[in-house]
Amino acid sequence: MSAPLRLVIFDVDGTLVDSQGDIVAAMTAAFASVKVPLPPRETLLSIVGLSLNVAIPVLAPDAASDVHAKMVQAYKDAYIQLRADAGVAQSSPLYPGALAALKILGARPDTLLGVATGKSRRGLDKLIEGHALHDVFITQQVADFHPSKPHPSMILQAMTDAGVTADNTVMIGDTSFDMDMAVAAGVRGIGVSWGYHGREKLGNAHLVIDGFADLLPTLQSVWGEAR
Structure with missing residues (x-):
């Protein structure tokens, strides 16, 4: 059988x-883009695995929904740029x-x-x-x-x-x-x-x-x- x-x-x-280096760097850029205080590194990595539209509100619970949307886009833009600069094999x-x-x-x-x-x-x-x-x-x-x-x-x-x-x-x-x-x-x-x-x-x-x-x-x- x-x-x-x-x-x-x-x-x-x-x-x-x-990919933690790029994740933390992209999150740092996302928070800086809306001038929201950045959580500690371990907090940023704790949400890896969640979709961005869920992860960002968890990390910035006091920000408004329109701010969350801006952060999601800023994260995506920064991540794409980081990957383009270093190459996938190096960045992830x-x-x-x-x-x-x-x-x-x-x-x-x-x-x-x-x-x-x-x-x-x-x-x-x-x-x-x-x-x-x-x-x-x-x-x-x-x-x-x-x-x-x-x-x-x-x-x-x-x-x-x-x-x-x-x-x-x-x-x-x-x-x-x-x-x-x-x-x-x-x-x-x-x-x-x-x-x-x-x-x-x-x-x-x-x-x-x-x-x-x-x-x-x-x-x-x-x-x-x-x-």
Whole structure:
């Protein structure tokens, strides 16, 4: 009997790529554009994973909605410029072992790969282009077309795209938003400890790993439990 088709969905920022430098710089520009006091760095990184229209009001709760809109646009403009100046590979480098893990998983006939990210369609396209990840992800869910994490919409659509059941789907991410989204969608969440939320915030994770070298053995364990 052949193995069931499986789907591995990855978050992007803080999971596959380390984009914290550009995120903090773009947020700094966004706050400066409307002269709103900038929160501490750890606060800025705590909202990574949320869609911008949700993250900005969390970071600047006392600002008016029109100010939030200006900040969102200023962030996008600054991020695009930072990426253009440095190049994707420099501004958002892949974490050690990420590319090798994607290649190994992508070569398995029973495994499909996807992403679910708070990035825009344009932002994800640039990242995929910059790291030559064309044809790696068969389903790509972005902030343009979904409610912000932890709403399960991204995972549910990814499973529909792939034709894979919840029992055979896992969500890989670095934040509580990713793990809460996995729970809401009825799939297992595998947390990563190297991202923007500490291990202590990943309480809803089925398991937490400390490096990409741990991912394949962990998936084998999860799939074994799912049988």
